[in-house]
Amino acid sequence: MLATSSDLLRLATAGSVDDGKSTLIGRLLHDAKAILADQLDDLRGRDGELDLARLTDGLRAEREQGITIDVAYRYFATARRTFILADTPGHVQYTRNMVTGASTADLAIVLVDARNGVVEQTRRHAFIASLLGIPHIVVAVNKMDLVDWSEEVFDGVVRDVCAFRDQLPSVRDIAYVPISALRGDNVVEPSDEMPWYGGLPLLEHLETVAIAADRDTDELRFPVQYVIRDGASDYRGYAGQVAGGVLRPGDEVLVLPSERVTTVEGIDTYDGTLDEAFAPMSVTVRLADDLDVSRGDLICRPGDRPALARDLVADVCWMADAPLRPGGRYAIKHATHSARAIVDAIDDRVEVGALQREAGAAELALNDIGRVRLRTSKPLAFDAYARNRATGSFILIDEATNDTVGAGMIVAS
Amino acid sequence: MKLTHLQTLEAEAIHVMREVAAELEKPVLLFSGGKDSIVLLRLAEKAFRPARFPFPLMHVDTGHNFPEVIAFRDRRVAELGERLIVASVQESIDAGRVVEETGPRASRNRLQTTTLLDAIAEHGFDAAFGGARRDEERARAKERIMSFRDDFGGWDPKGQRPELWNIYNGRIRRGEHVRVFPLSNWTELDVWQYIATEGLEVPSIYYAHEREVFRRDGMLYAISPFVQLIDGEEPFVDSVRYRTVGDMSCTGAVRSTATALDDVVAEIAATEITERGETRADDRVSEAAMEDRKVAGYF
Numbered sequence: 185m186l187a188t189s190s191d192l193l194r195l196a197t198a199g200s201v202d203d204g205k206s207t208l209i210g211r212l213l214h215d216a217k218a219i220l221a222d223q224l225d226d227l228r229g230r231d232g233e234l235d236l237a238r239l240t241d242g243l244r245a246e247r248e249q250g251i252t253i254d255v256a257y258r259y260f261a262t263a264r265r266t267f268i269l270a271d272t273p274g275h276v277q278y279t280r281n282m283v284t285g286a287s288t289a290d291l292a293i294v295l296v297d298a299r300n301g302v303v304e305q306t307r308r309h310a311f312i313a314s315l316l317g318i319p320h321i322v323v324a325v326n327k328m329d330l331v332d333w334s335e336e337v338f339d340g341v342v343r344d345v346c347a348f349r350d351q352l353p354s355v356r357d358i359a360y361v362p363i364s365a366l367r368g369d370n371v372v373e374p375s376d377e378m379p380w381y382g383g384l385p386l387l388e389h390l391e392t393v394a395i396a397a398d399r400d401t402d403e404l405r406f407p408v409q410y411v412i413r414d415g416a417s418d419y420r421g422y423a424g425q426v427a428g429g430v431l432r433p434g435d436e437v438l439v440l441p442s443e444r445v446t447t448v449e450g451i452d453t454y455d456g457t458l459d460e461a462f463a464p465m466s467v468t469v470r471l472a473d474d475l476d477v478s479r480g481d482l483i484c485r486p487g488d489r490p491a492l493a494r495d496l497v498a499d500v501c502w503m504a505d506a507p508l509r510p511g512g513r514y515a516i517k518h519a520t521h522s523a524r525a526i527v528d529a530i531d532d533r534v535e536v537g538a539l540q541r542e543a544g545a546a547e548l549a550l551n552d553i554g555r556v557r558l559r560t561s562k563p564l565a566f567d568a569y570a571r572n573r574a575t576g577s578f579i580l581i582d583e584a585t586n587d588t589v590g591a592g593m594i595v596a597s
Numbered sequence: 598m599k600l601t602h603l604q605t606l607e608a609e610a611i612h613v614m615r616e617v618a619a620e621l622e623k624p625v626l627l628f629s630g631g632k633d634s635i636v637l638l639r640l641a642e643k644a645f646r647p648a649r650f651p652f653p654l655m656h657v658d659t660g661h662n663f664p665e666v667i668a669f670r671d672r673r674v675a676e677l678g679e680r681l682i683v684a685s686v687q688e689s690i691d692a693g694r695v696v697e698e699t700g701p702r703a704s705r706n707r708l709q710t711t712t713l714l715d716a717i718a719e720h721g722f723d724a725a726f727g728g729a730r731r732d733e734e735r736a737r738a739k740e741r742i743m744s745f746r747d748d749f750g751g752w753d754p755k756g757q758r759p760e761l762w763n764i765y766n767g768r769i770r771r772g773e774h775v776r777v778f779p780l781s782n783w784t785e786l787d788v789w790q791y792i793a794t795e796g797l798e799v800p801s802i803y804y805a806h807e808r809e810v811f812r813r814d815g816m817l818y819a820i821s822p823f824v825q826l827i828d829g830e831e832p833f834v835d836s837v838r839y840r841t842v843g844d845m846s847c848t849g850a851v852r853s854t855a856t857a858l859d860d861v862v863a864e865i866a867a868t869e870i871t872e873r874g875e876t877r878a879d880d881r882v883s884e885a886a887m888e889d890r891k892v893a894g895y896f
Contacts, residue, residue, distance in 0.1 A: 192602035245755055254757065256738045257731045259784045266602040268782055280759055287761040410615040414648040423644070425612040425763070454643040465600065466611035466644070479619050503759050517764050520619070577762050586768040588758040 193395060196270040196289035196318070198282050198309045203295045204326045208365035209258065209271055212387060215372035216260045253278060255285040264391040274305060279312070279536070279551035280503040283591055286316040287577070290395050293322045293386075298331045298362070302344035304537035310345070311536055314352035315499060315553065315593065317573050320393050321358045324386060329364040333377040338362045351539045354570055359393070361386050404429030404437070405490065405567070405575050406483040407519035412468055421452055421468035422477055424520065427574035429485070431461045431469065438486040439477055440565040445486055447472040463574075480521035482565040482575070490567045490575055497531070497595045498569075500548065500556045504582065504589035507547035508556070514589065516560060518578035524561040525580065531555040555595065569593035603791055607640065610779035612763060613742055614644040617724050617777050620767040624652040624724035624777075625717070627896065628681070630662075630670035631842035632799055633728025633780055636788055638677065639795055640779060641726075652726075653680040657713050659705040660687045661823040661844040669800040684716035701825040704847045710894045714750040717774055724767065726777045727896050732784045733872065736888035742781045748772035750894030776896075785840075785872050789862045803861065805838045805853045816849030816876065840865075840872040849876040 197205055245253065258269040270285035272278070274295075286292060292313035296306050306323075313321055323345055331337045342360050349358070361370055362381055369375035370385045384392070405428035412421045431437075435448045449470040451458040461467045471477065484490060502508050508527060516525040533545035533554040541555070548554045569576030580590035600608070617624050626641060628634045641650050656670060674681040686708050689695045694715060695708040717725060731738045741757055743765040758766050767775055780788070792799060809820040811830045818824060820832050823846045837850035838861070855861045868875075887895075 191599075192605045253755070254739050256735075257782065258738065259732045259782070261784075261786075284759045284761050288763075409612070410619045412645060412648050417647055419647050423615055425608060454646050464605060464608050464612075466608040466615070515768070517766065519764075520616075573762065577764065579759075579761060579764050579766060581766055581768055586766070586770065588760070588766045591759065591761045 191264070192266050192268065193291060193390060193393070194268045194270070194289045195291040195293060195390065196272060196282075196285045196313070197293045197295070198272045198274045198285070198312070203274060203297055203305075204365045205271070205274065205295055208293075208295065208324065208326065208363070208371065209269065211365050211368055211371045212269075213258060213260050215368065216262055216387065253281070255281050262387070262391055267390065274309070276305075276308065276536075277551060279308075279553075280501060280591075282309070282312055283316060283501045283503075286312055286318060287591065289313075289316070289318050291320040291322065291390065291393060292318045293324050296323055296325045296341050298325050298327045298334075298337050298341070301337070301341055306345070307348060307539055308536045310348070310352055310355075311534075311539055312553075314355050315501075317354045317569055317593070319354065319356040320395070321352070321355050322386065322389060323358060323360045324365075325360065325362045326365050328362045328369065328375075328378065329367055333362075333375075335378070335380045338378075338381070348539055357393075359383065359389055361389065402429055403488045403490075403567070403572070404431060404435075404483070404485045405572060406431060406469065407521070407575070408477060408479055408481040408483065409520045410479060411477070421470050422481075422483070423466070423468040424483075425466045425574075426461050426463045427519065428463055428572050431467070431483075432459065433457075436486060437471075437483050438489060439471075439475060440482045440484065440489065440492055441563050442476065442481070444473075444475050446475055480519075482519070482521075484565075490565045490572075491596075492563050492565050494560045494563050495528075496558050496560070496564065496566065498556055498558065498578070498592040499534075499553060499595060500580070500593075501553045501591045502548040502550060502589070503591065504587060505550055506582075506589075507549045507552075508580075508590060509547045513583070515581040515583050516558070516564075516578050516592075517581065518564050518566060519575055521562075521564060523564065524583075525558045528557040528559050531557065556592070558592075566594050568596060603787060603794065606780075606783055606787060607643070607791070609763065609782065610640045611644045613765070613777060613779040614641060614726065616765050617726070617743070617767065617775075618645070618651045620765075621724040621769075621775070623720070623722050624726065625655045625682070625720065625722045626650070626652055626726040627713075627728070628654040628656055628670065628674070629728075629842060630656070630666040630673070630800055631728065632788055632792060632803065633730065635673070635797055635799055636780060636783075636791055637726060637728050638673065639791075639797055642677070650677075650679050653682055655682040655684060655716060655720075655722075655725075657684045657709045657716070658686065659709055659844050660685065661705050661821075661846050663800070663802050663819075663839075663842065663845055665802050666800045666842050669798070673798070682716070682720065684712050686712045688712075689715065701827045705844055706847050707890065707895075709896075710750070710890065713896070714894050717750070718772075722774060723769060724775045724777055726779065728780055729778050729896060730780050730783050730785070730788070731778075734887045736891055740778065740781070740891070742778055743767055744776045744778065745769070746774050746776060746894065750774070752776075752891045752894070754888060754892065786862070786865050789858075789865050793858050793862055800842065802839045802842070805836050805856045805860075807834055808837050808850065809834050810837060810850060817852070818849055819845050821845040840876050843876075851875055 272285035
């Protein structure tokens with residue numbers, strides 16, 4: 185497997201104030217020195233009490249209602265890694281925002297209140313992480329101070345999560361950390377209270393979890409994004425971001441959907457030519473033959489091509505008030521390709537809390553997730569989402585309102 | 598094979614810029630001469646060279662800018678060989694589109710919104726690249742990379758389009774536009790490290806220099822024709838530098854001896870206060886000052 189890691193880790197948290205999510209984030213940022221003095225002042229209410237929820241609830245409406253509604257992004261760095269944290273709401277009515285924050289994450293922190301153990305929300309968050317292809321999960325068992333630092337309570341959570349582990353197929357590893365976000369135990373510093381815990385504190389786990397092998401497959405995927413032409417120098421190059429595999433000058437490549445085979449003449453960047461390019465690099469490719477290549481095309485190797493089809497099956501998270509129904513027509517944006525799509529059928533709807541798929545759904549309502557069959561106006565070159573997040577994902581757009589109404593993860597053609 | 602986090606951020610920002618160039622009809626890049634938009638220009642070079650940029654540059658000039666920044670702006674644009682449009686707040690005032698604030702705390706900060714929206718409408722721009730970052734301010738932490746604006750230029754923070762993976766929805770109707778923030782995921786330190794890595798020139802006011810300043814509300818402001826001293830405010834000379842570039846009337850300086858880029862990077866890495874908290878009076882008006890201005894169409 186190809187390693188294309190960076191020292192950047194993207195993580196997502198889901199939860200509400202009750203779960204201690206804000207306290208945990210506040211603790212991470214504070215102990216990583218990513219909250220600065222003026223922000224800290226800003227977090228004190230009129231009574232002078234520190235209210236860490238104010239850190240993440242950035243909109244007036246969120247502060248007024250005391251809830252997280254939309255995704256907020258936070259940034260912190262340690263000597264070992266730089267982190268982008270997508271802080272998302274935990275309630276079921278904001279599932280779409282959770283899905284949004286999870287879409288780019290490498291790791292999800294699922295918070296469990298030690299007093300309550302594994303509840304429906306735990307399963308829902310873990311399932312969404314798996315559905316969105318997040319390879320690493322940390323189950324942070326919080327408020328251990330309120331259960332007397334009990335190893336049995338912690339073991340019970342581990343056991344209950346293991347019971348539904350099979351239903352999280354795309355999750356590569358799950359780590360369990362007993363913490364007290366309020367007191368700081370096992371967040372940044374190891375806890376003195378839980379000598380029975382042999383693992384790493386949360387931050388150290390985030391710093392060291394191996395993400396090197398996550399992103400890539402050996403399959404070259406280069407969606408053509410933009411054609412760069414310069415009349416003065418007679419330059420013509422195909423710009424894009426590598427979505428998988430490695431591109432090298434001299435490689436024989438296949439262009440889809442035209443099915444033409446050509447050779448990579450050169451890989452250009454502003455900083456000079458490259459001997460190879462890999463995900464997620466943005467580069468410009470020159471091809472040996474004068475082909476008709478344009479935005480929306482996909483460059484791959486002749487031997488490991490993606491599906492090229494007008495029919496696809498996908499898990500769709502529905503994000504609009506007006507439900508998705510069979511016969512519905514939408515614009516579809518997949519990688520750099522835009523087309524139109526019609527809903528042929530809804531195969532099932534996921535009962536997320538119970539982790540069960542129920543057949544016979546007539547529609548997908550706001551925040552529902554279900555398996556949908558789509559037919560597109562033009563053939564799309566795609567992979568299963570489990571193989572490649574970039575060529576396996578799409579969004580649906582309502583052509584009347586221009587709103588983004590659905591997020592799709594391709595299962596098969 | 599491994600990219601550093603800066604290389605990853607760079608690759609993503611280039612991807613965003615190319616998406617906009619491919620999907621929107623008439624973009625513009627907002628260039629103020631400040632550090633963030635300096636980085637945007639380098640990213641545009643990386644995204645589109647050897648071709649010309651597929652968009653012009655635009656500066657909303659309040660007339661209260663630091664002269665060093667305006668000189669830098671013009672020099673940089675000439676080096677790039679790209680086209681600069683200057684949208685003038687003074688012209689908006691002269692045309693009666695906005696009314697100048699008065700008093701010692703008067704600022705043209707809010708007036709820029711009208712000038713910007715008028716210029717977007719006049720030129721028919723449907724996308725405007727800006728250098729804003731999510732780490733700057735909490736309302737910005739919630740904003741999309743490609744952020745929809747209605748036909749009044751307004752932002753609806755509660756009705757934002759979901760933005761998943763690196764798939765951007767730039768579909769708009771006539772009269773609407775998108776604001777695009779390729780640096781959304783960059784921090785202030787990332788910007789400075791990138792400037793150092795790329796060897797980019799920045800206006801001299803970002804480096805420590807002797808300047809005649811006065812203290813107001815705990816911040817140091819430059820003595821300039823655009824501010825009036827209030828009773829008790831005394832000018833003095835200090836060694837200062839700027840962390841942000843805005844109007845002389847509302848941008849504070851910080852005491853500093855950082856005269857070289859490495860010193861500045863070290864200073865930012867060790868800072869205990871945010872750039873906007875330290876230097877921007879425009880964000881101190883109320884708890885939701887930025888959110889309110891953005892709803893009205895501000896950058």
